[in-house]
Amino acid sequence: MKQKVDEIVQWLQNQVKETGTKGLVVGVSGGLDSAVVAHLIKRAVGDNSLGVLLPIHTKSSDMEHAQKVIESCGIDSMTVDLTETHNAMYSEIQNRLKEKNEYIEKNDQLAGANLRARLRMSTLYTLATNYNYLVVGTDNAAEWYTGYFTKYGDGGVDILPIVEFTKQEVREMASYLGVPKEIVHKKPSADLWEGQTDEIEMGTTYDKIDAFLKGEDIPKKDKTIIENMHKRTAHKRDSLPQFNR
Numbered sequence: 001m002k003q004k005v006d007e008i009v010q011w012l013q014n015q016v017k018e019t020g021t022k023g024l025v026v027g028v029s030g031g032l033d034s035a036v037v038a039h040l041i042k043r044a045v046g047d048n049s050l051g052v053l054l055p056i057h058t059k060s061s062d063m064e065h066a067q068k069v070i071e072s073c074g075i076d077s078m079t080v081d082l083t084e085t086h087n088a089m090y091s092e093i094q095n096r097l098k099e100k101n102e103y104i105e106k107n108d109q110l111a112g113a114n115l116r117a118r119l120r121m122s123t124l125y126t127l128a129t130n131y132n133y134l135v136v137g138t139d140n141a142a143e144w145y146t147g148y149f150t151k152y153g154d155g156g157v158d159i160l161p162i163v164e165f166t167k168q169e170v171r172e173m174a175s176y177l178g179v180p181k182e183i184v185h186k187k188p189s190a191d192l193w194e195g196q197t198d199e200i201e202m203g204t205t206y207d208k209i210d211a212f213l214k215g216e217d218i219p220k221k222d223k224t225i226i227e228n229m230h231k232r233t234a235h236k237r238d239s240l241p242q243f244n245r
């Protein structure tokens with residue numbers, strides 16, 4: 001594990017050097033992936049790193065976990081509460097749709113959720129511009145393969161240090177790095193709506209996705225879900241379709 005972590009830390013240092021930027025910023029949710037990334041960037045660039053708490057109707061227990069992550073790695077931090085911003089922006093959009101009788105209720109939860117992720121992204125880039133930092137993403141191998149992220153939301157980042165690691169490997173890295181235990185063993189959640197957990201929404205588990213990525217046999221039902229998610233989200237991993245004359 002030490003070698004793995006040292007290699008990522010060195011890679012992060014190279015990214016900063018090669019891009020001529022001054023440091024690294026990440027959104028810290030109180031979940032596992034951002035806890036690992038916060039620890040890694042603090043190790044890589046010390047005081048030139050920033051962890052940002054971006055609550056949007058966020059549970060106090062998640063805020064406490066995020067605070068514990070900040071304390072456990074000693075990273076510089078900031079909180080920008082986006083709850084009111086999200087309320088104002090989303091209700092304005094919904095009102096315009098309702099005026100046109102074109103508001104589609106069944107899409108409301110997902111649309112509001114993706115707006116949360118994109119408001120977080122905008123905030124991180126505003127801070128990145130201020131400090132001349134890079135925005136660091138937290139996607140792991142399972143999320144990347146299944147496309148389980150918001151395009152230009154949490155997927156809108158400059159670099160992806162843990163994208164080759166399965167969720168289980170990220171968990172092991174977290175223990176090695178000293179991420180608090182309650183976060184290491186917490187249920188993954190995107191914090192996009194009340195009570196959301198990744199595994200309920202996807203209909204499969206990270207253990208199954210990890211096993212699939214390692215080439216192991218998994219039940220047909222899970223394999224179908226994973227393959228469908230992968231196909232449906234190809235556009236998030238591909239370069240942009242461009243009309244060429």
Ligand SMILES: Nc1ncnc2c1ncn2[C@@H]1O[C@H](COP(=O)(O)OP(=O)(O)OC[C@H]2O[C@@H]([n+]3cccc(C(=O)O)c3)[C@H](O)[C@@H]2O)[C@@H](O)[C@H]1O
Nearest residue numbers: 114117147148149150151153154189190191192198201235
């Ligand atoms: N074939 C295609 N080619 C090019 N673009 C295409 C497209 N199909 C859709 N699109 C575009 O992509 C959009 C759909 O993609 P997107 O906006 O990402 O939205 P979508 O994939 O529908 O939803 C995001 C998913 O990621 C999950 N998520 C989000 C954020 C964080 C986390 C987490 O784990 O923390 C999880 C979230 O719970 C949800 O299941 C469409 O609205 C359309 O604009």
Ligand SMILES: Nc1ncnc2c1ncn2[C@@H]1O[C@H](COP(=O)(O)OP(=O)(O)OP(=O)(O)O)[C@@H](O)[C@H]1O
Nearest residue numbers: 027028029031032033034053054138154188189190
């Ligand atoms: N409340 C929040 N404050 C700051 N950043 C957030 C918040 N919610 C989500 N994010 C950002 O969006 C990323 C994607 O969320 P995701 O849930 O996949 O990761 P996580 O919360 O770090 O780990 P887990 O998947 O185990 O819950 C987070 O890693 C973080 O960078």
Ligand SMILES: [Mg+2]
Nearest residue numbers: 029031189190
């Ligand atoms: Mg989470």
